[in-house]
Amino acid sequence: MTGPDPKALLARGQRMFTDLNGGQRMTAVVAVLAVVVGGFFFVRWVSTPAYAPLFTGLSGSDAAAVTSALSDAGEPYQLSDGGQTVMVPQADVYAQRVNLAGQGIPAGGEDASGYSLLDQQSMTSSDFQQKVTYQRALEGELAKTVGAIDGIQSAVVHLAVPQEDVFTSDAAKPTASVLVKTAPGKALSQQAVTSIVNLVSGSVPKLAAEDVTVSDATGAVLSAAGGATGTAGGDARQSQQRAVSDAAAAKLQAMLDKLVGPGKAVVTVDATLNFDAQTTDKQTYLPTKPATTTQIQKSTEKYTGAGAGAGGVLGSGTAGTTGGSGNYSKTETSQTNALGTLKETSTSTPGKVERMSVAVLLDSAAAAQVNSNSVSRLVTAAAGLDPKRGDVVEVTAMPFDTSAAASAQKELAAAAADAKQQNMIDLAKTGGLAVLVLAALVFGFLRSRRRKGGDEPEELEYYRVPDAPAPADAVLEMAEARGLPMREPEPQLATVGAASVESIARENPDDVARMLRGWISEGAS
Known part of the structure; x- marks a missing residue:
């Protein structure tokens, strides 16, 4: 059994439309357009898949690798968050994540720097190449360590390690420079800056903390060489002073x-x-x-002894004295x-x-x-x-001087009045449109009931469809040949739904457009 003929359906619809008055025609046109447009957007919304994040916080190289792999696999994707987030259809998130992980994507900086560089050295590497590779590996590991601190999005570490010389007693000291990029809306505290300085200085031999310089992506010095505190410490003190004030x-x-x-x-x-x-x-x-x-400390000294005679020269003078004794005591x-x-x-x-x-x-x-x-x-x-x-x-x-405040108050009041007036206008427009549509629907409904309830002219003779099975198109042709008006069976017309109208519009767009223009011009006249 074949379906209804689109041309016959269009002819019926056109004849039905010519029997309507102006208000009914406009209502029918609006209804058909609403069904077609609504169906189009509904089908488009249903057919559009929901996207979910596949990876977030990607670097430029990792994002390029992910999108290239998705393009090769024919997987649709979307970029957001300034290219740092890659989104795919929600149903394919886990499958694509496993597929890319098997390819080593995204690298996340782990395969491009750090100690993994040491695995890429050849047996013929010179001593200089080995030292440079080790320094690059150390810089990469320090960058990943610093980047793990809360509030830091990425970090770059540069080391200046002088070459050791056995013939030089006064060798140069190593230095380090750290460039950090903070996450949006984040600011590093002085404690975080101190942690960065200590982490870097403790990872490099003979590197002192005062020889580490830390800067952010804006060019502000957070910690200068020599131990001077930069913007972070100054900002903390100023903030505390401002808070007290x-x-x-x-x-x-x-x-x-x-x-x-x-x-x-x-x-x-x-x-x-x-x-x-x-x-x-x-x-x-x-x-x-x-x-x-x-x-209490007490000390006593005593001395006792016999005295000796007075000495002199023997001669005719006085003889020396003999005998005698002496005593000495001290406390x-x-x-x-x-x-x-x-x-x-x-x-x-x-x-x-x-x-x-x-x-x-x-x-x-x-x-x-x-x-x-x-x-x-x-x-x-x-x-x-x-x-x-x-x-x-x-x-x-x-x-x-209150003139500025008064002017601002007047402007604020005027803006509030304008906003209120605009809201009233918008409300009036919406209400008026709703009233017009409702009035048109009521008017069309009353006219249709008035036509159905009126007496039919006796001179009109309606052609009845015979009981024998005959195609609807043949019956219409017979009725038109006899010049008799044909009353369409309403149940059959009611079977034509929005799906049939949409199918007809897609298969015969020119005919539908021509018919709508004719309806609109007839309604306007």
């Missing part, structure tokens, strides 16, 4: 807003912090009463008394507030209602200022 300013601003009203006072705080670490040792002796003796006493001892060790933590300056600007209209001295005392007490360390507070009253 902002916290004090916010506290004072909240207090002044309650005192003089919001927008009538401005507070600026400048805090200077001391980041030097100091350690102080202090020892104090505490005497006790009565004194406590801890040690020393040493006493040690205990004293109380107090030892104190104090360490100052970096980041102590060394000096703070506070400036308060009041609106002259609000300042007339408060006392400037009272405001100054309140600010001094609230901020914890100490005049002995050089803290300064200044309170000044001046008229505020």
Whole structure:
């Protein structure tokens, strides 16, 4: 059994369309177009596969290798995230991942650098080639190690290792340079920079930490040679200093807003912090009463002996004295008394507030209602200022310029009004269109019911389809030959669905377009 003839169906549809009024024709045209367009997009949406990430965070060389392998395999793919992510149909993700892994793709930098370079050396490599290859392998391994730190997307390490010479006593020291590329939205902390310096210096013989330079992809020096801290340390200190200033300013601003009203006072705080670490040792002796003796030392010396005669020259003079004795005694006493001892060790933590300056600007209209001295005392007490360390507070009253704020407020109100008006216009357009479509549908429905409910003219004689099986086309030709109007059986026409309309439109696009133009022109007339 053959299907319906497309040309016959088009002829029937055209005759049915000519019997409709203008509103019904427009409704029919819109319905047919909606079915065709909706079916087209639905088929396209259903036939488009869902894509899922195959690999993410790829380097340029790895992404090129992956896409080349997928192209050779005839697998569709999409690139996203600036070419760092390759996406394939979701059903093929695991199969393609296993297939590419069998080909060693992506390399991930493991086969192109690192200790794998040592496996590629030949037996005829010279000593210089072996040293250069080892240095490249060490640089690759260090780059992968640094790249594993959280927040680092990739890293490049360059080593400058001088050649050892046995005839030179003062050899040059090795140095290293590290270039890191941080992940989007990530920033390296000083701790991470220090870790990079220590990792590199600890992996190269005779490489000191102060000979390692770390920079980021923007050209900022994070750690310079010589141990100087670069942008990372400076940014950390500035951030801490700014945090202290902002916290004090916010506290004072909240207090002044309650005192003089919001927008009538401005507070600026400048805090200077001391980041030097100091350690102080202090020892104090505490005497006790009565004194406590801890040690007594006594020494005595005694000597006893016979005395000798006075010597002289023999002659006519006086004779020398004979006989006599001598004694010697010495005593020393040493006493040690205990004293109380107090030892104190104090360490100052970096980041102590060394000096703070506070400036308060009041609106002259609000300042007339408060006392400037009272405001100054309140600010001094609230901020914890100490005049002995050089803290300064200044309170000044001046008229505020509110023209910019008023203009901005007017522009904001105007923008809000325009947005509200535009929303109302869009809503009115949508509502009007919906009302028109609904009115057209209701009008067409009422007209069709009015036609069906009216009395049919008696002079019209309808041709009845005979019971004998006859083709529908032959019956139509017979009716047209007799000049009789033909009433189409509605159940048969209802069997023509959206699928048949879409099939006819695809097979006979020119005829469908010609028919639609005719319907539209007739509806407009």
